[in-house]
Amino acid sequence: MATVSLPTINSSPSDLRRPNRRHSVMTSISSVGLRVTEWQGNLPKVVLAAPHGRLWPRAMGNSQRINSCFGLQMEACANSNLSKTSQVVGFSAGWSKTQSLYIRQPANCYSLPLGALLTSKTQDISSKPFTGDEEIGVLLLNLGGPETLDDVQPFLFNLFADPDIIRLPRLFRFLQKPLAQLISVLRAPKSKEGYASIGGGSPLRRITDAQAEELRKALCAKNVPAKVYVGMRYWHPFTEEAIEQIKRDGITKLVVLPLYPQFSISTSGSSLRLLESIFREDEYLVNMQHTVIPSWYQREGYIKAMADLIEKELGNFDSPDKVMIFFSAHGVPLAYVEEAGDPYKAEMEECVDLIMEELEKRRITNAYTLAYQSRVGPVEWLKPYTDDTIIELGKKGVKRLLAVPISFVSEHIETLEEIDVEYKELALKSGIQKWGRVPALGCEATFISDLADAVIESLPYVGAMAVSNLEARQSLVPLGSVEELLAAYDSQRRELPPPCLVYWSWKLQPARGFYISGLYCLRFAEWGRWLIHGLQCPVGGVVLQWPTFYKAATRSVLKKAACPRGNAQIQNPHNSTKKIIGR
Numbered sequence: 020m021a022t023v024s025l026p027t028i029n030s031s032p033s034d035l036r037r038p039n040r041r042h043s044v045m046t047s048i049s050s051v052g053l054r055v056t057e058w059q060g061n062l063p064k065v066v067l068a069a070p071h072g073r074l075w076p077r078a079m080g081n082s083q084r085i086n087s088c089f090g091l092q093m094e095a096c097a098n099s100n101l102s103k104t105s106q107v108v109g110f111s112a113g114w115s116k117t118q119s120l121y122i123r124q125p126a127n128c129y130s131l132p133l134g135a136l137l138t139s140k141t142q143d144i145s146s147k148p149f150t151g152d153e154e155i156g157v158l159l160l161n162l163g164g165p166e167t168l169d170d171v172q173p174f175l176f177n178l179f180a181d182p183d184i185i186r187l188p189r190l191f192r193f194l195q196k197p198l199a200q201l202i203s204v205l206r207a208p209k210s211k212e213g214y215a216s217i218g219g220g221s222p223l224r225r226i227t228d229a230q231a232e233e234l235r236k237a238l239c240a241k242n243v244p245a246k247v248y249v250g251m252r253y254w255h256p257f258t259e260e261a262i263e264q265i266k267r268d269g270i271t272k273l274v275v276l277p278l279y280p281q282f283s284i285s286t287s288g289s290s291l292r293l294l295e296s297i298f299r300e301d302e303y304l305v306n307m308q309h310t311v312i313p314s315w316y317q318r319e320g321y322i323k324a325m326a327d328l329i330e331k332e333l334g335n336f337d338s339p340d341k342v343m344i345f346f347s348a349h350g351v352p353l354a355y356v357e358e359a360g361d362p363y364k365a366e367m368e369e370c371v372d373l374i375m376e377e378l379e380k381r382r383i384t385n386a387y388t389l390a391y392q393s394r395v396g397p398v399e400w401l402k403p404y405t406d407d408t409i410i411e412l413g414k415k416g417v418k419r420l421l422a423v424p425i426s427f428v429s430e431h432i433e434t435l436e437e438i439d440v441e442y443k444e445l446a447l448k449s450g451i452q453k454w455g456r457v458p459a460l461g462c463e464a465t466f467i468s469d470l471a472d473a474v475i476e477s478l479p480y481v482g483a484m485a486v487s488n489l490e491a492r493q494s495l496v497p498l499g500s501v502e503e504l505l506a507a508y509d510s511q512r513r514e515l516p517p518p519c520l521v522y523w524s525w526k527l528q529p530a531r532g533f534y535i536s537g538l539y540c541l542r543f544a545e546w547g548r549w550l551i552h553g554l555q556c557p558v559g560g561v562v563l564q565w566p567t568f569y570k571a572a573t574r575s576v577l578k579k580a581a582c583p584r585g586n587a588q589i590q591n592p593h594n595s596t597k598k599i600i601g602r
């Protein structure tokens with residue numbers, strides 16, 4: 020349990036007009052899924068992202084999920100008189116692989132009163148036009164794609180230069196750009212072939228621009244005039260360009276909406292980290308009120324829109340009920356999920372469950388499966404792989420397959436080339452007789468309207484004061500400012516079991532009498548990496564960073580001590596003092 024101090028927030032009309040960084044921090048605290056569970060004296064104890072029902076095997080399904088919904092509900096009721104001023108927040112951020120960062124409203128809770136709140140909240144807000152001094156902006160974050168074949172290599176360079184895509188140990192970060200240059204040059208020919216086969220470039224910019232325009236119209240129709248911006252991570256229009264435009268337009272309230280339904284460190288996480296660094300350096304942005312909708316795969320509108328598309332495509336098969344529904348998600352390296360705690364896999368599995376539940380309500384009970392595509396490089400990625408699964412299904416005698424791209428809402432190279440060409444060919448070779456593919460959502464009306472609702476529901480929390488109505492807060496989509504979102508994300512990694520003892524002494528006497536002795540300090544750092552934070556050097560007092568040298572040894576010692584993911588108690592070999600390293 021760690022505590023952080025938060026500034027006291029006093030609300031006044033001028034505070035509301037003039038955005039204040041502290042407000043933004045407070046908003047995010049309320050938005051990322053922190054909530055008061057009990058009172059310590061007159062201070063609320065706020066717990067981050069309580070466990071919620073997810074990933075129950077479908078056979079266990081509904082009853083257990085509903086229990087967890089009631090858990091949320093009961094807490095909400097018990098604490099509905101939350102103070103407007105919070106000064107100390109205790110983080111108790113238990114994290115497991117199947118937990119996600121944010122409190123969310125499982126879709127099958129919509130029939131509960133909490134769900135009713137969600138709907139009425141949206142209506143309340145949208146019936147009042149947003150007028151006055153506020154300039155509302157929505158920033159859509161996306162990956163970006165090369166528009167011509169000449170763009171392919173520099174696009175790939177930008178992608179591989181991102182430390183959230185190729186995650187090097189800190190000591191080797193200086194190699195990031197040379198490595199990105201090398202990999203991008205080596206990969207460019209293969210990628211160019213792919214882009215050439217889909218018309219010479221990625222359609223992503225065109226589609227995302229169209230989505231932005233449709234979202235603007237949908238917001239306007241719901242009485243919320245807003246400007247909608249597109250910020251791409253690896254190609255034009257870059258996020259930095261979008262931010263410049265946001266400043267020129269004098270936006271005072273910004274909703275950040277990644278166009279990835281599920282959160283991953285490598286996609287939304289990377290874009291948010293970039294935003295965090297841009298925000299930090301810019302006076303205007305530091306003071307601009309903002310909030311983030313980190314993932315939205317569980318929204319009813321999105322789930323229904325996906326189910327509509329699947330239902331429609333099933334209709335194109337001769338025996339729709341005999342079709343295997345094949346969800347294919349973009350993969351990530353396994354270490355992202357297993358070591359870095361990326362919620363991507365858990366969110367993906369829950370998303371598939373929710374879509375299948377929606378289909379079941381429509382009496383569509385087809386067999387289905389989920390696999391991961393598009394792996395790059397030599398490391399292990401999330402399994403099962405799409406290609407292996409197709410071959411296996413063919414062997415098992417499956418004859419009809421409907422591919423559903425699930426991690427992305429626009430057509431792009433991985434739907435148009437990888438699924439439509441490569442996987443289809445593989446499927447036909449493997450014995451599948453009829454192949455179909457669900458289109459990406461694009462500008463589908465139900466989907467855009469739901470995105471607009473998500474934005475509208477988030478508006479009261481953009482730079483708002485601490486929220487007094489916890490139930491209302493919980494009925495919203497999960498939100499948070501970039502800064503706090505990431506802080507919460509990181510803090511969860513550091514919630515560790517009790518410490519165990521680790522002792523090392525290390526001596527090195529290289530040439531020229533240079534003498535380093537004593538491993539001094541070891542800690543379990545963010546992203547699940549073991550980092551050694553310094554080697555004491557009696558000669559000259561130099562502190563060296565040595566992240567990888569002891570990694571394997573550390574693991575094995577901690578494993579022996581039955582503390583495989585615990586924090587460590589370090590004994591200084593020079594003076595026998597002990598130090599608990601961790602949070």
Ligand SMILES: C=CC1=C(C)c2cc3[nH]c(cc4nc(cc5[nH]c(cc1n2)c(C)c5CCC(=O)O)C(CCC(=O)O)=C4C)c(C)c3C=C
Nearest residue numbers: 163164165184210221223283285286349351395426431432
């Ligand atoms: C949820 C979506 C995505 C995740 C997760 C993701 C992770 C991820 N991707 C790479 C490497 C590449 N991705 C490439 C293209 C690409 N990736 C996504 C989405 C996700 N990536 C999209 C939508 C696109 C296509 C954009 C377009 O131009 O249409 C590419 C380039 C294409 C190619 O050469 O295959 C690479 C490379 C990694 C390493 C990664 C996780 C660590």
Ligand SMILES: [Fe+2]
Nearest residue numbers: 162349393433
């Ligand atoms: Fe990718």
